[in-house]
Structure formats: C-alpha cells, structure tokens
Amino acid sequence: MSAPVIDITDLTKFYGKARGIEHVSLEIGEGEIFGFIGPNGAGKSTTIRILLNLIFPTGGSARIMGMDVIRETKKIKRHVGYIPSDANAYASMDVNEFLSYCIRFYGKQKDNHRIAELSSLFELDLKRKIADLSMGNRKKVSIVQSLLHSPKLLIMDEPTTGLDPLMQANFFELLRSENLKGMTVFYSSHILSEVQMLCKRVAIIKEGKIIQLEDIETLRKKQLKKVFIEFGDHESKGNFSVPGIESVIAGPDNILSFMYSGDINELVGLLAGRKIVNLMIEEPSLEEIFMHYYQYNSQS
C-alpha cells in the first residue's frame, strides 16, 4: 500500500485555553475523496489551517505526501490546491490578473487553455474586478485558482457556499474527473448530502475530536435503521428505553419513530404482542446517521 497522502497523528491545537482540536489522527490514501464533516466550530478549519501551516499545532504532527507540514511546507504546497471557506481574493485585481498572479508562484507561465477551460465551466468573466463579483462568483474564482496548477491534493473548506445548484453540479463533475486523473480530495463541509454524494470515506469531528471514521457505505450499513411504527393503542416512549434504541420521537396518532442499531430479531421480539397498524424500517440518510452519532456521543 502506498504512503498516505495526508497523515495526521495525535494533532492538537489550543487557542490559549480554548480548544481547537484534540488528538486528531487521520490517514488519507492516494486518490481518495475524503469527507471531513462536523458543525461550525467542531475543528474542521483548525485542522486544515494546520495542514497549510497557517497556524501551528500545540501537539502532534501532520505530514502531507510524507513531508512535514511545518518544515517542508513549501515543497508540499507545490502539489496542493486549496479552496478557503472565505473567498476573499485581492479586490483590486481583475480575475485574469489574480489567476496569473496565482500560477506564477508555481514557476509556470499562465496556461490560457487551462484558464479558459475552467472559467468557461463556471461561466466566469475574466475581465471583471474581483471587488465587483458576487459571493458565488468569488467562490468560482477560488475554485479555478485552486486547480490551475493541477494539484495532486485538493483541500477544500466549505467549497460550495454561494454556488448555485447548477454550478455545484459542474463543480462535483470537475472533482470527479480530476479525481479519476489521480487527484486526492480532502473535503471539509457541514453539508452532509454533498459529502455523501462525493466521498468514499468520512471522518466526523465533534468538539475537536474525531468521533467516527468510516467508509460511507459501512456507515450506512452499520445496522443503523430508522424505524417508524404506528400502534393500534397508545404506547409510551418509556417502553422503548432499551439498549440499541436511540432518539425516540413520539408523533401524533400513536406513532413512534427511533433509530435502531441492534439485532433486528430483538426488535421484532420487543414488538411482539403489541397491536401494530403500520411498520416501516428504512435506511437512514447520512444526515440522520450523523445526527445519531452526535447525539449518541453527547449522551455518552
């Protein structure tokens, strides 16, 4: 197996006494599209900022392509593209000027063909001043600049904010095509449907700690079921306070819904003898799985 593209070991960052991240460990393989999900303030941006040497860790280490993110940051960045969450480029430049400025850092001359290809995909007007662009258009500029030098690794922090659905679709298509050419993708987002659509593996971060690191498919198949039951008679929520049943919600008309993570036969056993009008067991969405892990971890 080839060395991981991103190798994070026990990474910790405190801002004074405030927690950033604690003991984060991750390995991301070559050619992976890796999802990094968690709500705002969970530590996603902190992790990314350490990888890019914007901030320094309090403890632990991180390597990209086998190189230390602090000591060998310049070498690393030759192969890394980055889309920040805030798409604030140099306001006084026009788009073309900004893209030319970006590409010159890689010792390359402006590749008009590549710029034309990417800007036409996102319907970007190269002559416009960045100051005059909308948030969505600035995001497009940010995406284009990150891919101009054909990076081996693309790190993204909430990349779709401000993009309309059509542009999002173009963006995902572009990511898939670049990934097929070998580009590894580190996708940080709180929008689970996007992660679900693109990523093969995902880490869930909560309050600075990784609480789950799984293949998306494994996460789905982990016997976690979403159960809806309509009873013929009133059933109290308390009757379902048993191991394996989480997030019980009592709805109208004697309906109960919950997440179930145990043996399905035990559930059938629990329901035996009760008057059931309707029963539905389905695969939960990633969003529901995510919320489940969040609540589960909060309780534990």
Added chain:
Amino acid sequence: MNRNLFLKEMRRNAFSLIIWMIVITILISLTMSVYRMFVENQSKIMGMMNLIPKGALQFKGISNFNDLFSVLGFYAVNNIIYMMVLGSIFAIVLSSNILLKEEYNKTAEYLLARPVTRSEIFVSKLVVLFLYVFLLNLVTALAGLICMELVKNEPFSIRAFLILSLYTLLLNLLFGAIGLFISTLVKRSKPVTTFSIGLVLICYFIYTVSKITESAAKIGYLSPFEFVNVDVINPAYRLEFLNLLYFTGISLLLVTISHRLYNRKDIYT
C-alpha cells in the same frame, strides 16, 4: 525573496507612494517659495523672534535664530515636519499594514497556500518597504535640493544636506521597522493604522516637550527624533557614529525579531 510577490507588492502600493511623494513635494516647494520673502524681512522677523522664548525654537534643533536665514537652515527646520514626521507616518503606516493587510483582507489564506515560505513573504515585503521609503526620501530630497538651488542667496553645503537626508531616511526606516514589529505582535487581524500614526506623533510630542522644557530634557531620549541632528549650519555637523548605531541597530533588531515572530505566528483570517 519571491519575485512574484515582490512585483505584486510594488504595484499594489504604488498609487499611495505617488500621492505621498506629490503631497510632500508640494509642501516643501510651497514652504521654500516663501524663503526669499522670509530673508527680505529678516530684521522684522528677528524682532518678533526675540519675543519668543528661546526654547520654543530650539525644539526644531536650531540653536541660533540666524541659522534660519540660511537656505539650508530654513530647509532643515521645515524638513522636520515634512519629511521626518510625514515620512515616518508614511513608513509606519505602510510597514504596519504590509503583512497584516493579508490577514484582515483575508488574502493570507491564498498567499500561504502557495509554494512560498514565510521568510520569503517577509523578505519580499521588507524589500518593498525599504524601496518605498527610500524612493519617497529620494524624490522629496531631490525636490528640496532643487527648491534650495532655485531660492538660495548664497551657496550651501551639499555635504550637510546629504547628512540631513541620510538622518531622515534612517529615522523613516526606524519607524518602518517599528511598524513591522507592531504588526507581528497583533494576534487578531485588524488594522493598526491609527495606533501607528499615534505612535509617531507621540514620539514627536515627547521630542518637542524635551526641547522646550529643560527639566524634561532627558525624556527626549525616548523618542527617535532626539537622535536626528538637524543643526546643519554648525560647521562641525556630521553623522554621529552613536546616532548611526542607534538607528541601524534598533532597526535591524526589530526587523530580526519581527521576522522570527512572523515565522511562528498563527495567521487568522
């Protein structure tokens, strides 16, 4: 140094430099244009000046009122305000923002994602700062020289003029180094322009107070203005070694510390 970043920075601040050059040149020209009228009314002006406490003029570094009537003495006194104070404000505003601007404009994320080390960023911006301060001093000194040539009644010492210009450059560069140092201490990304300008004015105020108040003479050493010798008419006028050491030593020390701090700074946007 990174050439791409250096060229971008040179372009980015060019408009501001040109404006400062124009403004200071106009101020110097306007002031020097009244020199002849000033000399023609020497006796009346001397009469008025004798009414002013001696210390009130001493703060301008001129020990003898008569020196004000030589073209170089007149230029030197006005040079304090135009080039020493305004030039230092230019230098500190530029230097305190040159690194910090990337943070509060949120462009640091783009810059630091490029294959460029922090040292290269620091040095590229430092060279821009030095060149800008040097160019401002060069252009305004040339403007002063031309003005003096146009209005002079008698020859003046070019050597003394060059020493005064060098003192001015060193003072401006020192404030440039102070601005850079302040910017590396700022933890959260916000402009420090007002604070920086205030610092120059406070230093000038301390210098002024120390000159006009005998009992406060020693506090003048807290201000870099104290180490600029503007007594250009004095035949013994020269570049003092200790003053030169003060300016270059503190500037280099602050730049070195700033470099180290910037290399370890957490960059927030």
